[in-house]
Amino acid sequence: MKYYFEKTLNCSFEEAVKRITEELKKEGFGVLTEINIHEKLKEKLGVDFRKYSILGACNPSFAYKALQEEDKIGTILPCNVIVQQISETQTEIAAVDPMASMQSVENEKLAGVANEVQQKLKQVIINV
Amino acid sequence: MKLKKMKNLKIILALLMILSIQSLSAQENENFYFSKTVDGTFEEVTNKTKALLKEQGFGVITEIDMDVKLKEKLQDIEMKPYKILGICNPSTAYKTLQIEENIGVFLPCKAIIKDMGNGKVEVVIVNPAALMGMLNKAELVTIANEVSEKFQNTLNSL
Numbered sequence: 517m518k519y520y521f522e523k524t525l526n527c528s529f530e531e532a533v534k535r536i537t538e539e540l541k542k543e544g545f546g547v548l549t550e551i552n553i554h555e556k557l558k559e560k561l562g563v564d565f566r567k568y569s570i571l572g573a574c575n576p577s578f579a580y581k582a583l584q585e586e587d588k589i590g591t592i593l594p595c596n597v598i599v600q601q602i603s604e605t606q607t608e609i610a611a612v613d614p615m616a617s618m619q620s621v622e623n624e625k626l627a628g629v630a631n632e633v634q635q636k637l638k639q640v641i642i643n644v
Numbered sequence: 645m646k647l648k649k650m651k652n653l654k655i656i657l658a659l660l661m662i663l664s665i666q667s668l669s670a671q672e673n674e675n676f677y678f679s680k681t682v683d684g685t686f687e688e689v690t691n692k693t694k695a696l697l698k699e700q701g702f703g704v705i706t707e708i709d710m711d712v713k714l715k716e717k718l719q720d721i722e723m724k725p726y727k728i729l730g731i732c733n734p735s736t737a738y739k740t741l742q743i744e745e746n747i748g749v750f751l752p753c754k755a756i757i758k759d760m761g762n763g764k765v766e767v768v769i770v771n772p773a774a775l776m777g778m779l780n781k782a783e784l785v786t787i788a789n790e791v792s793e794k795f796q797n798t799l800n801s802l
């Protein structure tokens with residue numbers, strides 16, 4: 517099953533990170549964590565990997581609501597948005613589909629929040 | 645002779661089918677986390693969990709104090725200490741990224757440290773097999789099962 521929403525942007529990797537961060541903010545998501553996978557892999561394994569960032573995005577109201585419904589939901593928080601370099605002028609962006617990750621949780625009370633977050637993240641990908 | 649071989653083949657195929665159906669249903673019923681509640685202070689348990697994860701080959705690459713973040717952004721909420729650790733084994737992450745390039749939307753794996761009050765702290769670690777089962781890629785399920793075992797070892801030693 518498909519577990520993300522994606523889009524290819526005609527811009528550099530750095531520009532894409534900036535644009536997605538701004539769009540997330542407009543929909544109420546702050547970026548709480550940022551992992552540069554290519555740097556980590558270089559540092560730990562000495563391998564070359566394309567530029568690849570994992571942004572941990574969180575909307576506080578939704579996160580709080582989800583935590584009240586399911587106290588162990590933190591194991592799949594924050595929602596990730598990944599940015600991958602395709603070429604100097606093309607970058608792919610993908611946001612997790614929260615409905616997909618919530619499926620493994622099997623708590624029906626979460627469906628409402630997951631659905632709202634899904635709509636917001638979809639909007640971010642459309643607008644970016 | 646040929647007929648006997650065919651019959652054997654049929655039996656083997658039937659057995660394989662039964663086995664695969666069983667493993668599929670096992671995945672569906674799997675819980676999405678492993679957890680253990682221990683005595684101690686929040687700080688002690690956090691440090692011990694980090695040390696045990698390190699022994700199993702996992703470094704902590706992100707750390708979010710959810711209670712602090714949420715209290716900062718939302719007014720009038722009550723929340724006990726709740727920490728989300730992003731944990732990662734570089735070789736495993738590299739292997740999975742080569743199999744499934746967008747797997748980063750689920751990385752790193754998360755461990756939670758939750759203050760339960762009265763000197764009790766709960767440690768919860770995601771069960772990667774529950775998420776990876778969804779992707780229908782046998783290689784990923786194998787890796788996820790190996791990682792799950794290490795997470796269970798971590799909690800058993802806690």
